[in-house]
Amino acid sequence: MINEQLVWAIFFIPLASFCLLALLVRPFFNSYSYISGPIAIVSIGISFILSLLTFFEVATNSNHNLVSEPNSWLEIGDFHFTVGILMDPLTAVMLVVVTGVSLMVQIYSMGYMKPSNHGSENAEHHGPEELGKPVYARYFAYMSLFTASMLGLVMAANVVQLFVFWELVGLCSYLLIGFWFHRPAAAAAAKKAFIVTRIGDFGFLIALMYLFFKTHNKGDNYLEISVINANLPGLVDAGLITAGALTLIALGMFVGAIGKSGQFPLHTWLPDAMEGPTPVSALIHAATMVTAGVFLVARFFPIFEHSPDVMLIVTIIGGVTAIFAATMGLVANDIKRVLAYSTVSQLGYMMLALGVGAYGPAIFHLFTHAFFKALLFLGSGSVNHATGTFDMRYMGGLRRKMPITYITFLIGSLSLAGIFPLAGFWSKDEILLNAWDKGDVASIIGFSLALIAVFMTAFYMFRALLLTFEGDFRGGSDKDPEAQAHGPVHLTESPFPMVLPLVILAIPAVIIGFLVNPIKDFGGIPAHWFTHKLEHSLHLPPPPAFDPILAIISSLIALLGILLAWAMYKRNPYLSPATMGRVAGPIYTLFLNKYYVDEVYEKFITGRIYYNGIALISDWIDRNIVDRTVNIIGWLGANFGSLIRELQTGQTQMYATVTSVGIIIIAAVYIFGM
Amino acid sequence: MTLTTEPFAIELAFWILSVCTVISAIAVVQIQDLFRSALFLIVTLLGVAGLFILLGAEFLAGVQLMVYVGAISVLIIFAILMTRDLEEGNPSHSFRVPVAIVAIIFILFAYYVITQDTDWNGRLISENLDAEQQKVAATVFFKESIPYLAKMLLTDFVLAFEMVSVLLLAAALGALALVRDR
């Protein structure tokens, strides 16, 4: 029932929405910009429905993969770059995640971004009054473009096509982070996001070049993803390319993934990206785009599988990132930043999972995470809507004012913390199980780091929850010294378009863990149906059986974290945060300053080494050596004549003398010279 | 008279004339009084006329006397007298020494080329003509030089001859135009 055209439509409908909004509504019908939201929502809604249909088609199809005929995009000589659709379970899952979360976020945005939401201003926007409407159309145009690009990314059948959309989602991220371009911080964050991810893309690009270099003469079109996955490992086995080459390709791709998914050491852009509108953070920087890195590794999993070295690196990076980000989340005061660190940390989990070979669990976590993290972000937006600030130090006591927000946020937090039986519990547990089960040194290290991260996650999430919703209200944007750019305080529950997505998203945050991938056959759903489906064609070793002990241990650790948070942030804490800060001392400072990584990057590498180093020297060389040489040559040319000109004294006899001497010299040369 | 042997008297005359010519030429360029150096120029020109006679060119000697000594020198002296009120004498440049060196080098150069670097034997009448031919040549030089010269001027070089008159016209025109009234 689902055919190629309809799959294409999943991609093209949001794109059409973008074109409509960007080329027609924004420039010509800006006064009717309120139609932008519905246009975007309807288009994405259609996509969502089609995606669901596709998902079920793929889920029920024994063939698993629907590969379309590639369409030629660019042919140069013998080289063909094609575009097509690669439809396998991974794609299908991603389609659902992307369209689903996107749909929710768009609905949410209808309320969140609405110019006439309350008074003449929306929550985050304090610009000149006439600017409300343009923002609306522009916003939904970008969002549509993003959705389209993301869909294009997950559907790509060709690695170049994938790279194209890979970059395009980066563009949308750039545009949306910098959505409030009049705020220097937003503009800077947008730029940072783009450049840092570009460093990752540089790795991806090299992988691409290397891949092409190694395979362009090997018959098949090795730019097709299906061909790569099916044949490339075989080439290594056949000795046609070296294992090192494969490793390099995988490594390059992983560098791309590091950049996109905010893994250490390229994670710095993601917290800063919170300068974008909150729905954007929910969609792009939590649920979808940042998972593209994970998706990429998953997409080329056969390659990674054949490169144990890279798998090791993936494991380590994943584990390190998981805990590294979590530590920073412990001390952040901005609620969105807490969530952002949490996102980085959870992405680390997914990488870890991939690193230990747990392909299915990684995607499973991606799947569950998308929903509850989007929920959390939207919740933080809702909070912001009321308080006008994101700084948790100026919040508090919102539980009664905003019950729905509170409950959904609580669900999300519990899910994220991995509390039984919410979605997060199941997916995280799978990862820990796999890491433990793999049992080599790296996996155990990763496992340990992840386990510690579980504790931290629970702690910071409940820290955030308690600071935001419990206790007394601490003034919101009225008190926040940095809140000039934020909205006014009006402590009521958010409007319907914002609450609805919260409620809807809370449902999957609870149920999809068990329902989608139950540990036992459950009401017609086979055990581990989800992961099995995903891993079907990969011939992975059978997954380890559910280990209740491990589950209990991890749950206990999570509860411990919650307990500690409660102890520190309840109304009359047993442990005052300030005391803890003093006790932790330098570590606290280190966490608060994000390990000084930003400083190293911005001040040292960018500033000292590049801007005031290489660039300065190059500029100096250009001005003072290259250009000056030219000028000196010019000056010499212009002034050398003056020397000869000295002979031109105006004395007739001088001239005759010169001539005579000239004659004598010539004569001497010719008569004595021969 | 033959073309091969030189009587001693002629030899002597050559030396006297050439020494006189050279010395007076040097005087022309060295004497501090312009008027006197003009007179020495006349001596030089006369010396050259004498040399012409030695070389069997009586007609040229005559021309030399009439054109140079008679006309040019007088013209020069007139010019000197016209501009005499300046009392500038006949000074030399400050860089006369290097110039002298240049001139001496030139002379030495010419000397080297003429005597050392060139084989004249293949070109000399005395070496290359038989007696009969030398007799013809002697006739041309010493007996019939003026008719021969006239013939040449009016046949072979008639164009140059005519052109010289145009040249003189041009010179006269130019000179007249330049000394015109203000």
Added chain:
Amino acid sequence: MNYADIILIAPEISMALLASIIIIVDLFSSNKKLLAPLSLTGLLAPLCFCIMVRDNPSIGFNGTVKVDDFSVFFKYVIILATGLVILSSTTYAKRFDKHQGEYYSLILLSATGMMLLTSAIELITIYIALELTALPTAALAAFIREKKSAESGVKFLILSAVSSAVLLYGMVLIYGFTGTTYLSEIGTVIANHLSTSGQVTDNGILLFSVILITAGFGFKISAVPFQMWAPDVYEGAPTPITGFLSVASKAAGFAIILRILYTVFENETLSSDWASMMAVLSAISMSVGNLIAIKQNNIKRMLAYSTIAQAGYIMVGLAAMAGNTTLNTSGPVGILVYLAGYTFTNLAAFAVITAVSEDSGDDSIDSFAGLIKKSPTLAVIMTVSMISLIGIPPTIGFMAKIYLFGAAVETNLTWLAIVGVVNSVVSAYYYLRVVKTMFIDSPDEKHEIHPNLGVLSASVIAISGTVFFGFFPKPIIELARDAINTLIG
């Protein structure tokens, strides 16, 4: 001397007669306005005679002149130059008041000498023609009789006399060595001599005289190191005369040099020596001329230095004559094309300079400031002329340079071609300075310049030639090729 001989030099005769007629008219008529038109119309006579004699080329006057395509080519150039100079003198000459007749007839007489020079194939005739070329120009240089002009005249006269003494000395020596003054016979003797002795070593006098003759003609074409006179004389002389000197007398000089080269030095050994000397002098000439020109503020002086450089370019063609075993023709063809083009280009420039200096009263480059506003026509003409002098298309200057440098490359003188093109770049700097001044600098006072008909038509004709032959150089090239072919025989 017979009728055929007279016909042979009918162009020269008519030119000389024209000069006489001008004097006579000048003597009996008080209307000086007639003189220029009369001279111009009169020029048609030599022109017609040129066309006439072109059809039956021959040697005349007992072997002293040879009229062939080669000399006719130069005669065209000289008549053209003379006409343009006269045309652009129409206003200028008014300052000579009663003596305009002398002015025009001296130009014509000098042109007579030049035309004769292109035909002369005998040393004495050459010498007389050369003097006939030089003496009137000396008088013309001094013609304004104010300080600069008189100084320029005396410098020209003395230096040209010295150079002709040197030339004469060389001629006399070569006459003595070969026993003849006829170029073709000199060539034969030298060839015989060299074929028997096999080398030049014991014929020092031959080399010496060649060098002296080179020096004499080098003066004429203002090649380094015989160029010193040019800037001073060019600056001081009346502007049209400067143009005349830089174009016509240079063309005549090159004509006779080519003639001598082809008739005398057909021998391989000597001509390759000659060529290498020319190559070196050429390189030095262009470099010196261009480098000094950069610093000049007087436009005539600047063009004087540029003339030295241009002589250097043309000498590339001389150097390129003998690189191969047989005398190469594309070098000389290039020279002819270049000279023709240079005539158009440079005279256009001088016509404009005449008009501008007439207006501003001095010759500084600054007086060209804002010319585009004062007189767009003149500015455009000057610009095209400068572009042609640099050698940028679509001008004849470009085509001619291509031809010359191409000849150099063909004869393995690539280094010289490189020196040449680099020099062209250097020259762009100062030529464009003029252009820049005209187009960008603002004038001190803003009034329009209306050049009179004579100057205007001179410049327009000259520039039309520059551009037309820039697009379609074929006629000139073919004419030049015919000329060189007859020269080779």
Added chain:
Amino acid sequence: MEIPGILSIAIFLPFISAVIVAVFLTGKAARGFAVIASALELVVTGYIFVAHRQNGYDFSERITSWFPDSFPVQYFLSVDGISAPLILLTGLLGIVAIFASWNITERTKEHFMWLLLLQGAVIGVFTSMDFLLFFLFWELELIPMFFLISIWGTGRKEYSAMKFLIFTILGSAFMLIGILVIFAGTGTFDMTRISEALPSSNLIMPVGILFLFMSIGFAVKLPVFPLHTWLPDAHTDAPTAASVMLAGVLLKMGGYGLLRVSAGMFPDQLEKYAWVLALLGVINIIYGAAITIRQTDLKRLIAYSSVSHMGFVLLGLSAMGGVTSHLAMTGAALQMFTHGTITGLLFLTIGFIYERTHTRHIPDLGGLARRMPIFTVSFVVAGLASLGLPGTSGFVSEITIFLGAFPAFKLATIIAAFGVVLTAAYILWMIQRSMFGPERERFAQIGDATAVQVIPIGLLIVSIIGVGIYPAFVSDVFTEGITQMLNMTGAN
């Protein structure tokens, strides 16, 4: 239908229009006429491109009797896959430049005259198949550009104009020698025959030197480090239209020359010295990008970015002879086309912004996005295209160059690919500093693009995005041309 003489029309239409503008028209009439003429020219060039693309017409025109047989210069025009897109580019940027000059008030008609002359000359360069004719147009283009910079420029305009001119003439001087040497060796100026004739001809200089001579002229134009310093000055001080033409078209003459002559006629030499090309390419890319970030003048910044971007052309050419040379060289050619439109748009936008703000000093700008949404969009689109974002034409050329050049020079390509990161850095930094941030008081009154200014911006954006989405439109033609060339040289 193959229209005869269309190439001559393409060349002489601007010339004749220029003459008409110069002689008969003034002020707004001149402007209007120039617009019509350049629109016609766009139609003509568009026709040439499309007809070549669809039907493979080469529109050869040949007059052999122009020069004497001994010096066989011909009037020989033709179009192939390498030149057809560049001709289209010239037509496109020609009309853009006219629109860019819309508000010129000083010496209006002269301005349009020079622009039209320039356009005609450049088209002449791209269509000439006779070496001397090629050189003729090559030099001819200098004069209009010299005047455009030195009359309507800003800052040290005279210095810059002179510098531009002297550099270019110096380069082309060597090229001239090269042409003459080739002629001396092969006896022909016919570019289509030289590549066959060269190997068997008796050259008077080592072919390596000849190759160097030919390439220097193009290297100056491209420009290649260290011959690039004319470019920042010329760009900075040129008026908008001149900058557009300079960056958009004139630099491409260098690339075109490298492709057509250095690669097409001296394949062996190019392969031999490919490492030099790769090295210089990398230096251009990295060094240019590094300098860029220090610039505070918008135009100077873009000028250096051109240096950087033209490095990719070199890199693409350096892959000649390798198995992926088709790809790399097509990439290089594409890069020329795309850079033409992209940098054209950047300069155009900067020019328009300058017209309103009277400054190009980046620290003085900022917060313009609110006031000028259209300019911001065009600036951002151009900037993103410049940093090689997919969906824009910049990406296509860069990725093809990378993929093509990597097998030949791995390290160089990797370093060059890192240049993409640097490009992103300076472009985004520039956009951020000049357009974004809080609105400034002193820009409160300035307005956005006028309808007339939207036309050129729109044209260029359409071409940038259009080629980005459907690159085959241009690349097919380039591919055909390059394949033909490579087959002819026997390199593949």
Added chain:
Amino acid sequence: MTLERFLILGAILFGIGLYGVLSKKHAIAVLMSLEIMFNGVNVTAVALSRYTVPYTVPDTFVDASRFLLTGHVFTVFIITVAAAEVALGLAIIIAIYRTRQSVLITDAKELSR
């Protein structure tokens, strides 16, 4: 030896004249020196005419005999031209004298560099 000594004499005269031309400040002195140079050339010409054989020896010497006097012809023309030159030179000197009140050629240096 006889030819050579005339030639050397001519060269010496030429050299002395050259020295005079190059070193004398007075314009008229320069003209006089020029005449010495021309005289040097004349001596050379006549001597060469007297001592060397004309071209076409030995086949048709009788025909060629009239060319024995070519040097003389040369000299005649040189003398004539020199006269014209001097006349013009003096005219220019007079002109320059009128403008500058000086006949020193070294004073005429307004045109320089």
